Amino acid sequence: MKLNMGCSYNKLPGYINVDNFVGCNPDQVCDLEKFPWPWESNGVEAVLFNHCLEHLGHEPHVFLGIFRELYRVCRNDAIVEINVPHPRHDSYLGDPTHVRAVTVPMLQLFDRRLNRKWIEANSANTPLAIQIEVDFAIEGITYTLDEPYSSNFRNGQLTQPELETALREKNNIASEIRVKLRVRKPAD
Numbered sequence: 001m002k003l004n005m006g007c008s009y010n011k012l013p014g015y016i017n018v019d020n021f022v023g024c025n026p027d028q029v030c031d032l033e034k035f036p037w038p039w040e041s042n043g044v045e046a047v048l049f050n051h052c053l054e055h056l057g058h059e060p061h062v063f064l065g066i067f068r069e070l071y072r073v074c075r076n077d078a079i080v081e082i083n084v085p086h087p088r089h090d091s092y093l094g095d096p097t098h099v100r101a102v103t104v105p106m107l108q109l110f111d112r113r114l115n116r117k118w119i120e121a122n123s124a125n126t127p128l129a130i131q132i133e134v135d136f137a138i139e140g141i142t143y144t145l146d147e148p149y150s151s152n153f154r155n156g157q158l159t160q161p162e163l164e165t166a167l168r169e170k171n172n173i174a175s176e177i178r179v180k181l182r183v184r185k186p187a188d
Contacts, residue, residue, distance in 0.1 A: 001044050001045060002014055002048075003016050003044055003047045003073075004016065004017045004050070005047060005049045005053075006020075006032065006049065006050070006052025006053075006055065006056075008021065008024050010050065020032065032056055032066060033057065033065075036069060043073060044078055046081075047070065047081070050081075050083045051084060053084055054084045055099060056099070056100065057099065058100065064132050067110055067136075068132050071133075071185075075185070076183060076184065076185035076187075077182060077184075079181070079182060080180070081178070083177070084102040085098070085176055086176060086177050087101035087102070088173070089171065090172055093171075102177070104141055104179060107136070107181065109125065109127070109128040111136060113137070115129045135184040136181040136182070136183060138179060138180070140178075140179070141180075143177055144174055145163075145175075146174065
């Protein structure tokens with residue numbers, strides 16, 4: 001089973017297209033901030049949050065509940081794709097329905113292996129994966145760059161370290177972050 005969460009009018013073939021807004025005629029109406037979700041444990045092979053996750057979980061306990069439920073419904077090795085506006089871009093800042101900035105460092109908090117390294121190193125990072133009993137490994141990160149940054153990076157006029165600095169320090173460098181997660185569950 002594949003889930004397209006918060007699909008709105010962007011339905012995908014081969015997915016169960018899920019939304020809380022009845023008007024977009026989803027395959028399944030579901031409020032993703034209410035738990036438990038209506039899917040069986042360990043039955044989902046792929047999940048897409050395409051410009052949806054930033055609209056969910058204003059309250060931290062709700063956001064963490066979303067990750068608990070996501071982990072519960074996904075099987076081992078399931079792929080979770082998260083596409084969100086970059087929080088330092090006007091497209092994120094200008095939408096009053098965006099309640100949660102989703103960043104790569106925040107998603108790393110849900111990686112149990114990183115949590116263990118942080119604990120061993122006495123780091124201040126919150127070991128959320130251990131605390132809420134989930135485990136998501138980041139497998140890929142892509143930024144959609146605005147111009148002129150996209151052309152400058154492609155042409156070698158902007159190096160990777162320079163780009164990383166610009167993404168941290170300036171607005172409107174990247175419009176979107178795309179992160180691919182893999183669910184890690186112990187063998188039964």
